[in-house]
Amino acid sequence: MTNAGIELPVTKDFDLAQTLNCGQCFRWNTQPDGSYLGIALGHVLHIIETDRTVLLADCTEQEFRQIWCDYFDCNFDYGQVRDTLAHCDPVLAQAARFAPGMRILRQDPWETLVSFIISQNNNIPRITGIVDRLCNLFGESLGEFSSFPTAERLANLTENDLAPLRSGFRAKYILSAAQHVASGNVELAALRTMSIDEARQKLMTIHGVGPKVAECALLYGLHRLEAFPMDVWMKRAMATLFPNKTPTDFGEYAGIAQQYIFHYSRNNPQLFENSKQTVAIK
DNA sequence: GCCCAGGTATAAA
DNA sequence: TTTATACATGGG
Numbered sequence: 631m632t633n634a635g636i637e638l639p640v641t642k643d644f645d646l647a648q649t650l651n652c653g654q655c656f657r658w659n660t661q662p663d664g665s666y667l668g669i670a671l672g673h674v675l676h677i678i679e680t681d682r683t684v685l686l687a688d689c690t691e692q693e694f695r696q697i698w699c700d701y702f703d704c705n706f707d708y709g710q711v712r713d714t715l716a717h718c719d720p721v722l723a724q725a726a727r728f729a730p731g732m733r734i735l736r737q738d739p740w741e742t743l744v745s746f747i748i749s750q751n752n753n754i755p756r757i758t759g760i761v762d763r764l765c766n767l768f769g770e771s772l773g774e775f776s777s778f779p780t781a782e783r784l785a786n787l788t789e790n791d792l793a794p795l796r797s798g799f800r801a802k803y804i805l806s807a808a809q810h811v812a813s814g815n816v817e818l819a820a821l822r823t824m825s826i827d828e829a830r831q832k833l834m835t836i837h838g839v840g841p842k843v844a845e846c847a848l849l850y851g852l853h854r855l856e857a858f859p860m861d862v863w864m865k866r867a868m869a870t871l872f873p874n875k876t877p878t879d880f881g882e883y884a885g886i887a888q889q890y891i892f893h894y895s896r897n898n899p900q901l902f903e904n905s906k907q908t909v910a911i912k
Numbered sequence: 913g914c915c916c917a918g919g920t921a922t923a924a925a
Numbered sequence: 926t927t928t929a930t931a932c933a934t935g936g937g
Contacts, residue, residue, distance in 0.1 A: 653918065750919040756935060757917095798933025803920085840920045861918045892918075 636686040636694045643709045644702070645731020646679045652732055652893050653754060654850045656745050656761045657775075669775040671738055673697050703733055703853075708886075715887050718880055721871045722887060725894035732889055734853065739818040740811060741778040742851025743833070746843045747803045760797045764804075767794060784808035803838025810836050821852050829854070849885040858884040867895035 638644070650658045650666060658668030665678040675698065676687040686698055699705065712730060716723035744764070749757050761778075768779035768787070785808040792801040810816040816836060821829040826848065833844040845859035858877035860868065868875075871891060880887040895901060 746918085749917090751917060751932080752919090752934085753917040753936075759935090796934060799920090799931090800933080838920065842919055846918080859918075863918060896918095 634688060636689045636691070636698070638684040638686070638704070640679065640682055640684055641709075642730050643707075643712075644684070644733060645729070646677060646684060648729045648732040648893070649702075649735065652729070652889060654889070655735055655737060656754075656758045657765075657778075667774075669772065669777070670701055670735075671697055672772065672777050674773055674775050701736055703736055706733075708733055711883050711886055712890075715880060715883055715890065718887070719872060719875065722880075722890065725871075725890040728894045728897070729890055732886075732893060734849065734855065734886060734889065736853050737851055738778065739821070739847065739851040740781055743807055743811075743818070743839075743843075743847040744778075744804055746846040746850070747807055747836075747838055748797060748800055749846070750800065750803075750838075750840075750843060752800075760795050760800075763795045764792075764797075781808045781811035785812035800838065803836070806837035807839065818852070821848065822854070826854060826856055830857075855885045856882045858888050860888065864888065864892055864895075867891060867901075870901065871895065 646666060650668075651660075655668075655670070657670065658666045661667055663678075665676060667674075667676050669675070673693065675689065678685040678687055686694065689698065712726045716726050745757070745761055748760050748764075752760075765776040765778055768783055769776035784804065787805065787808075789801045789805065792804060795801065797804065807816075811818060816832055821832060824832070829848055829852070830841070830844045833839050833847055834841070839847075842859055842861050845857045848854040848857035849859055858880075860877065868891065872879075877884045877888070
């Protein structure tokens with residue numbers, strides 16, 4: 631392997647570990663040397679982070695412009711958003727300081743939708759395993775990785791075909807998503823310009839997509855930053871940290887706000903240990 | 913064995 | 926309309 635590639639400066643606004651390990655993506659593997667090897671948008675990439683730079687190894691200028699610049703949302707000023715959110719609430723300010731380098735990736739909508747269907751009532755190591763098996767079995771080989779299988783490929787399969795994934799009750803949900811997307815009933819690209827309510831309703835026509843998965847697909851897959859994928863766990867944290875606030879109070883960056891809070895709360899469980907039961911938030 | 917995992921569909925109250 | 930339970934699987 632040569633040392634050629636694209637070097638990005640390490641700044642307070644871009645931290646690889648915070649971004650890739652916060653649960654928004656499932657196809658980046660930490661290597662023994664601390665670097666990341668993964669695949670996104672059909673491209674394999676090796677990322678080596680040092681004190682001063684993030685090296686996208688063997689990445690050409692053209693590939694960076696066409697793929698990774700957009701994927702890592704390089705042209706968006708997360709520092710400014712972080713400052714804006716920090717002014718909303720002191721606890722949110724603390725949460726933002728805790729993970730200042732977290733970014734919302736611009737992932738493939740279809741892959742993201744399926745990944746978060748798989749994520750329901752599941753844990754990250756197992757989600758990763760199921761996604762890996764899905765790609766290896768039905769995707770196309772790209773060196774040491776396999777691409778994420780298309781909706782068209784999966785739409786013709788049966789639950790029995792998906793048995794090797796060991797995805798449990800989620801297999802039929804994956805097939806429903808594939809059929810809706812392949813048939814054009816759910817047109818993912820159109821969800822970018824639809825109102826957030828319409829887009830959420832459209833996604834929920836898929837069997838196995840409820841409010842949480844729909845919101846995750848909108849935030850992580852379609853970069854709708856106003857989406858707020860609150861789950862049971864998050865509601866608990868929210869109720870404790872922000873008893874008088876709703877997601878809309880955080881405006882168009884609600885999703886980013888939640889990522890900060892989620893990360894912060896998970897790593898500081900003592901902050902909400904007194905709220906044992908789920909509390910609904912409007 | 914028991915509990916839980918960034919939920920959802922379905923039945924029952 | 927709100928609340929309870931099953932759902933597949935595997936790690937801690």
